[in-house]
Amino acid sequence: MKSLRQDLPLPIAIFLAALLLPPELSLHLGGLRLSGYRVVLLILFLPMLYRLLTSPRVRVTPADLGMMFVSAWCLLALAANHDLLSAIEKGGILIAEMLGSYLLARVYITSYDKLVAVTKFLLVLVAAVLIVSIPESLSGLHYLRGSNITIYPERMGLHRAYGPFDHPILHGVYCAAAFSYGYYLLVKNAKGSPTKFLPVAIICGATFFSLSAGPYIALATQIGLLAWDRLTHNINGRWWIVIGAICAGYIVLDLSSNRSPVAILISHFSFSGQTAYFRLLIFDYGYAEVMRHPLLGIGFNEWVRPGWMPPSVDNFWLLTAMRYGIPALLGIVGVMIYLTMRLGYNGSHSDKLRDAARAWGFTLAGFVVVGCTVAFWNATFVLFFFLLGSGCWLLERQNLAQVSEPTPVNLEVIWAKPTLF
Numbered sequence: 524m525k526s527l528r529q530d531l532p533l534p535i536a537i538f539l540a541a542l543l544l545p546p547e548l549s550l551h552l553g554g555l556r557l558s559g560y561r562v563v564l565l566i567l568f569l570p571m572l573y574r575l576l577t578s579p580r581v582r583v584t585p586a587d588l589g590m591m592f593v594s595a596w597c598l599l600a601l602a603a604n605h606d607l608l609s610a611i612e613k614g615g616i617l618i619a620e621m622l623g624s625y626l627l628a629r630v631y632i633t634s635y636d637k638l639v640a641v642t643k644f645l646l647v648l649v650a651a652v653l654i655v656s657i658p659e660s661l662s663g664l665h666y667l668r669g670s671n672i673t674i675y676p677e678r679m680g681l682h683r684a685y686g687p688f689d690h691p692i693l694h695g696v697y698c699a700a701a702f703s704y705g706y707y708l709l710v711k712n713a714k715g716s717p718t719k720f721l722p723v724a725i726i727c728g729a730t731f732f733s734l735s736a737g738p739y740i741a742l743a744t745q746i747g748l749l750a751w752d753r754l755t756h757n758i759n760g761r762w763w764i765v766i767g768a769i770c771a772g773y774i775v776l777d778l779s780s781n782r783s784p785v786a787i788l789i790s791h792f793s794f795s796g797q798t799a800y801f802r803l804l805i806f807d808y809g810y811a812e813v814m815r816h817p818l819l820g821i822g823f824n825e826w827v828r829p830g831w832m833p834p835s836v837d838n839f840w841l842l843t844a845m846r847y848g849i850p851a852l853l854g855i856v857g858v859m860i861y862l863t864m865r866l867g868y869n870g871s872h873s874d875k876l877r878d879a880a881r882a883w884g885f886t887l888a889g890f891v892v893v894g895c896t897v898a899f900w901n902a903t904f905v906l907f908f909f910l911l912g913s914g915c916w917l918l919e920r921q922n923l924a925q926v927s928e929p930t931p932v933n934l935e936v937i938w939a940k941p942t943l944f
Contacts, residue, residue: 530640532631538563538624538909539641539648542697542902545667545687554612560905561616564623571626581630584918586858590908593854594622600847604822613823624905628912635875638913642704642882646722649698653729656684656694660732684732693903695738696893698729700906702745703885707878736798737897741889748885762867802837802896804828809836813844820848839894839907858911859887866917876917883914 541559549558557565575581598614605613632638659665663682665672675683675691683691705722713719730738748765755761808828812821825834826845836842844852866880890899890907899907 530634530636531644532637532641534563534567535627535631535641536644538627539645542906543648543651543687546689546901547669547671555616558901560624560902561619564619564627564905567627568619568623571623571630574630575626578630580633580919582919584915586862586915586918587629589854589858589861590622590625590912593851593858594618596851596854597621597847600819600851601822603819604824620905621908624909625912628909629915632913633916633919635879638704638879638916639708641913642701642708645701646705646709646725649701649729650725652686652694652698653725653732655686656729656732659684659686660734678734681732681734683734688903689901691733692735692737692897693899693901695730695733695735696741696890696897696899696903697906698726698733699738699741699745699889699893700886700903700910702726702730702742703749703882703889706749707882707885711878712874737893740896741893744892745885745889748888752881801832804832805836806838806841808832809838809841809845813841813849816845816848818848818850820844820846820851822846836898837896839897839899842898859891862911862914862918863887866914880914880917883910883917886910887914 538560541563544559546556546558549556550562551557575583575587594617597617598610601614601617602610604610632641655667660681660683663674665685667687668685672685677683684694685691686694688694688697702723705726709722710720727742730742751761751765755764758764809826812826815827823846826836828834836845840852843855863884866884887910890910894907
């Protein structure tokens, strides 16, 4: 615990703990809802930006510039679709959540030890969610959120747990996001004891009580990548095999069915046919909206759909393009691709660094998949961008040099063969 207190950055600890505050505890200032994590990000935003631009320990990278571009473009999109006051209010909160949560990880997670400490604290928080979820799922009484929530039909004889989140799906996404970090940083190199796999058991258990297909898919994606990593560690180009298999599978589905591959996947990875049907309609009408407003989107305005359809868009990537335009979506995707390529081809021989890179990559892969069936908002929205920034320290030469390993750390970028992944 002493090591945890020493290595865990206090701003991150406060931020992660604030994510578990129920929405009912938020403060309202005019038209703004100030949740605990929003207050933290608003207070720290300018100091973090200053630290990024001036600290000799943090070098500005194309990923940082990409996130700044995305934030600026989203602000431009809101200004084009709303009046000035609304654009400032909504845009200010959006930038604080998106860029602020990214910067929080970017400037405070600067070493392997700090990342491990953050992972341990996140595990403690997931365990707290599990403790609340078990009686909530068994009894149907939502202790933290009260009765002012939607009560969904039971699944597998259990009630869907909310925990402190806005929706059971978000509860599951939050918990599943800790899996790869928990395995690679806390379990993989632990000594063989009966409690070795306790961290991932806690994460899987907490995810289970969301009783939501999206989080299950995110968890299964990470487990599948982990298994492939263990089974193929001696095969060169193994991740290109995965990419090729995904592309080939997409082409086969597209040629062999009268439905699009997206429609097939949505219909097979939903708990109910009604849910799948609505997600297909959302994709069709949402895509049409994107094509009508490709550059600056529609902001937070209503989108064109049948009157009987609900307003929610259960697809983070689609919703981003709808609200802020295709450039904003491409900016986020571009940051992820850049970091994946850089971390995947970094020529380090350190096992710790490879494990940290895999944890980051597999976590983001889970978010990519679940984002096709779930919209991230509030706690999971900022968690996504926080975790996106949590791998950037692996690009810093002086931070990597602090990792003590029996073999030297070679920081030269080798583009011929992936080594960290």
